[in-house]
Amino acid sequence: MTAVETYVILNAERYQATLLRLSRRTPTSLNRTHAEVCGKPTNLSVFCPGFAAFALDPRKSRLQSPGTGNGLPECGNRNIIGPYFDKGCGSSYSDELLIHRGKGRADGLRRIGVETKPNKWIVLAITLVGIFMSALDSGIVNISLPKISLSFHVPLSGIVEWVIIGYLVIIASLLLTFGRLADVTGWKMLWTGGLAVFTASSALCGAAPSLPLLVAFRVLQGVGAAMTMAISLAMIASAFPVKERGRIFGMVGAVVSIATSAGPTVGGIITQAFSWRWIFYINIPIGVAGILATLRFYSDPEHPGAGAQRFDPVGAVLLSACVACLMLGISFGQEAGWSSSVIVGLFSAAAILLAAFLAAEARVEQPIVDFSLFRNRLFSSAVGSSFLSFLALFAVTFLMPFYLEELLSFPPWQAGLLMTVVPLTIAVVAPLSGILSDRIGSRVLSSMGLAVGSLGLWFLSNLTPQATIFDIVWPLAVTGVGQGLFQSPNNNAIMSSVPLNRLGIANGFQAIARVLGQGFSVALAGAVFTALGGAHAGAMLGRDAAPAVVPSLQATFIKAFHSAMLTCMIIAAVGVLTSLVRGRSR
Numbered sequence: 001m002t003a004v005e006t007y008v009i010l011n012a013e014r015y016q017a018t019l020l021r022l023s024r025r026t027p028t029s030l031n032r033t034h035a036e037v038c039g040k041p042t043n044l045s046v047f048c049p050g051f052a053a054f055a056l057d058p059r060k061s062r063l064q065s066p067g068t069g070n071g072l073p074e075c076g077n078r079n080i081i082g083p084y085f086d087k088g089c090g091s092s093y094s095d096e097l098l099i100h101r102g103k104g105r106a107d108g109l110r111r112i113g114v115e116t117k118p119n120k121w122i123v124l125a126i127t128l129v130g131i132f133m134s135a136l137d138s139g140i141v142n143i144s145l146p147k148i149s150l151s152f153h154v155p156l157s158g159i160v161e162w163v164i165i166g167y168l169v170i171i172a173s174l175l176l177t178f179g180r181l182a183d184v185t186g187w188k189m190l191w192t193g194g195l196a197v198f199t200a201s202s203a204l205c206g207a208a209p210s211l212p213l214l215v216a217f218r219v220l221q222g223v224g225a226a227m228t229m230a231i232s233l234a235m236i237a238s239a240f241p242v243k244e245r246g247r248i249f250g251m252v253g254a255v256v257s258i259a260t261s262a263g264p265t266v267g268g269i270i271t272q273a274f275s276w277r278w279i280f281y282i283n284i285p286i287g288v289a290g291i292l293a294t295l296r297f298y299s300d301p302e303h304p305g306a307g308a309q310r311f312d313p314v315g316a317v318l319l320s321a322c323v324a325c326l327m328l329g330i331s332f333g334q335e336a337g338w339s340s341s342v343i344v345g346l347f348s349a350a351a352i353l354l355a356a357f358l359a360a361e362a363r364v365e366q367p368i369v370d371f372s373l374f375r376n377r378l379f380s381s382a383v384g385s386s387f388l389s390f391l392a393l394f395a396v397t398f399l400m401p402f403y404l405e406e407l408l409s410f411p412p413w414q415a416g417l418l419m420t421v422v423p424l425t426i427a428v429v430a431p432l433s434g435i436l437s438d439r440i441g442s443r444v445l446s447s448m449g450l451a452v453g454s455l456g457l458w459f460l461s462n463l464t465p466q467a468t469i470f471d472i473v474w475p476l477a478v479t480g481v482g483q484g485l486f487q488s489p490n491n492n493a494i495m496s497s498v499p500l501n502r503l504g505i506a507n508g509f510q511a512i513a514r515v516l517g518q519g520f521s522v523a524l525a526g527a528v529f530t531a532l533g534g535a536h537a538g539a540m541l542g543r544d545a546a547p548a549v550v551p552s553l554q555a556t557f558i559k560a561f562h563s564a565m566l567t568c569m570i571i572a573a574v575g576v577l578t579s580l581v582r583g584r585s586r
Helices: 122-143 145-151 159-187 187-204 209-230 232-239 242-273 285-297 313-336 341-361 372-377 375-408 413-421 419-440 444-461 470-495 501-532 534-541 550-580
Strands: 002-010 017-023 029-032 034-037 041-045 055-057 079-080 108-115
Touching: 034 122, 041 375, 122 159, 122 187, 122 209, 122 232, 122 242, 122 285, 122 372, 145 159, 145 285, 159 187, 159 313, 159 501, 187 209, 187 232, 187 285, 232 242, 232 419, 232 444, 232 470, 242 419, 242 470, 313 341, 313 501, 372 375, 375 413, 375 444, 375 470, 375 550, 413 419, 419 444, 419 470, 444 470, 444 550, 470 501, 470 550, 501 534, 501 550, 534 550
Parallel strands: none
Antiparallel strands: 002 017, 002 108, 029 034, 034 041, 055 079
16 A cells, blocks of 8 residues: 655745655655655756656656656656646646655645555455445345245235335435535545445344334435445546456456345345344444455545535435435336326426426536536446446346246246346356456447347247246346446446546446436336236236136236337337447547
8 A cells, every 4th residue: 555645846936836646655855956866866946947846657667857858867667757737847747746755844845635545456355345245235135025024024015115115215315415425525434434334224224123113224224335336436446547447347247246146045045044134234244344444445546626626415405305206206106006196296296306406506616416527428328328228128137037937937946046147147248348348448348238138138028938948048148148248348438437536426327327227127117017917917827827817818928028028128229329329438
């Protein structure tokens, strides 16, 4: 880990200042008029007349003096560059300014901050702890809902659903807010706080004496999850250079896929061997380890203008309330009816809150959502494509269990095992796609991924009531290949298209596109499936319908299933077009 101190060197002649980032790695002393480079005195005024500022770049192989023609002494694998902001010396270098500060503080040298740069692999390990824990938690809790409802003596529908819904709604409503807050206050504080809240609320969930308290603690757990989800990719992107991010985001995609596929199995084993409470207690040691590692090894990267950013609390409240109303409407629209007064009221409230949010943001200098980011075609195309990808492809995760269990009468364990085909395929393909994106960019790979995903949806729309396991597995694998090809390059494009001081809000957009895409996917696929009679036919088949009506019920079910898949296929095809317009992103 390298400690980097930030200083301003004041120029007595021109009254100008240059920002230097000083690293303890390099044995160099510095003052206003001269320096020692590897023990050899160097006159800075000769190096850059009238301006006492220079920097050491460890990426170069020789010492040089840009724009002046003065040769500076060679010093191993080091190179002097600069000055950073002074255009008078004819320098247009944009390299990071690194130089060691000597023991004594010279006149004109003013310290303005200290930064610790952690090892990039340690940053990756720290963030993967939170990412894995959140991904595992989603599947591990879902499988345990029947045991939770039995424990509190309530039906599986009703308030017990809020154990899942409350968690997801609060995450969606806070992602953009926390992404912006991280850019203002720093990532370390928010990440550590998120892990602490998630870990503490996990302990509270495990000890919950009643179902309402369990729901409340799950909402609190969702707050912690949103804090980490909003900045995990930003932390990784800040630690790795652009040329390595595709490979790293591919690794992240593999971890998420493995955790997602393992969640139901791990949850079932824990619930069976101990009790449902231990699905929450398991988070405690993982969370504590993540908190200690963050405090010990991680510090925020410094970026220009970080201290000048401001947070808009009014905009944050309006935005969070708007997204919450939208997510609640999506979650209960199918059950309550899309034209019911409650659902219409929720969507109306979301629209009013959105209008109020836009009006409030127009009056503040630094809004929660930096809409100027969408002027960047790469960023806007990648975020839009991400939303369309999840809108189209998440329907597979939602509808396939109904097909397997109600139409084909597979037991839940077998249906769950078959559903792991998609995440396991993603786990294999995502790292390879990420590596390729570092070489050729995101445009071709992301577009190809959505095209392959669209093809997978077409194959799934041709499934029949007589399908074999092989007939089911290979279309699911094709769909997984499409998602794996798309996600890593697209995430790389989003996080590499914004400056360092906007990585948090960019991460928030990436995460909200995923969550809203998944929510709308369930709503859309469910609406098509239900409107064509698929839900009713599936329920009848699951109740051992009379043999005489089974063929007609199967026909109704498969027609509705095919229509839902084809609808999602069209959306994925539109996503191919939005992905192609991003241009070159290499």
